[in-house]
Amino acid sequence: CVMSFPNALGSSPASMRAGAAPSPTSRMSDDPDNSVRPFVEIVLPVCEVPVGSMTPDGRRSDFSTTGRHIALCAPGEQVFSVGLDGYGESSGTSHAAPFVAGAAALLAARALARGHDLSGAEARLALCQGADGGTPNPETGWGMLNIPAALAQLDHMTFESLEDTR
Numbered sequence: 001c002v003m004s005f006p007n008a009l010g011s012s013p014a015s016m017r018a019g020a021a022p023s024p025t026s027r028m029s030d031d032p033d034n035s036v037r038p039f040v041e042i043v044l045p046v047c048e049v050p051v052g053s054m055t056p057d058g059r060r061s062d063f064s065t066t067g068r069h070i071a072l073c074a075p076g077e078q079v080f081s082v083g084l085d086g087y088g089e090s091s092g093t094s095h096a097a098p099f100v101a102g103a104a105a106l107l108a109a110r111a112l113a114r115g116h117d118l119s120g121a122e123a124r125l126a127l128c129q130g131a132d133g134g135t136p137n138p139e140t141g142w143g144m145l146n147i148p149a150a151l152a153q154l155d156h157m158t159f160e161s162l163e164d165t166r
Contacts (some may be wrong), residue, residue, distance in 0.1 A: 004068060004125055049104070052140055053096040064093055070141035071124060072131040074099035101148045105125060108152050117158045126153040130157050 050069045053061035053076025058065070061077050076096035077087045104123045111118035129138070130150030133143015 002116045042121045048120075049100055049127060050141070051093060051097045051100050053091070053100060056143055058144060061091065061093075063091070064096075066139050068138050070138065071128055072100065072133070072141040072143060072145055074145040076158065099145055100127065102132055103145060103150055106147065110157075111155055114159075118154075122154075122157065122159070126150045126157065 001025040045097070049071045050065075052066070052070045053064040054073040055061055055077045064073070064076065066110050067144040074096035076093050079091065079095040080087065081090050081095065083090060104127065107126055108118045111122070125151050127145070128142040130146050130148075130153040131142035131144060132146045132149070133140055136142050153159065
């Protein structure tokens with residue numbers, strides 16, 4: 001499963017910091033006065049992160065794609081979720097991808113708090129280097145998603161040194 005984070009929300013974090021008006025998506029439909037309640041919009045640049053699935057005990061799922069293109073893995077088997085018949089366990093790389101997307105959003109929020117618009121390359125780098133797996137391999141990429149370690153990787157990045165790679 002490949003996740004793409006398009007920059008399609010209509011405003012950038014930089015424009016929000018500059019005091020630009022909130023986007024129309026920040027209106028609350030149940031607000032009787034139709035007043036704007038701003039919230040923090042996280043806008044991620046295009047960032048493709050091929051994600052594989054792992055079992056609850058940390059092995060690659062039998063159904064998960066393999067290959068050098070896999071960046072990292074996330075839980076994808078026996079994930080408790082909602083389905084057409086209510087709640088239950090389900091499996092698939094489509095369950096693994098949202099874990100990584102959520103982690104990328106956390107990274108973008110942390111970078112924004114530091115005054116930096118996170119690039120796709122920076123998000124992928126922090127996610128991969130924070131994963132539990134050691135050396136990258138074609139079975140699981142960099143290994144299992146580790147959100148605290150990815151945030152720690154981001155905290156140790158010097159964004160100035162990465163500006164030239166954009």
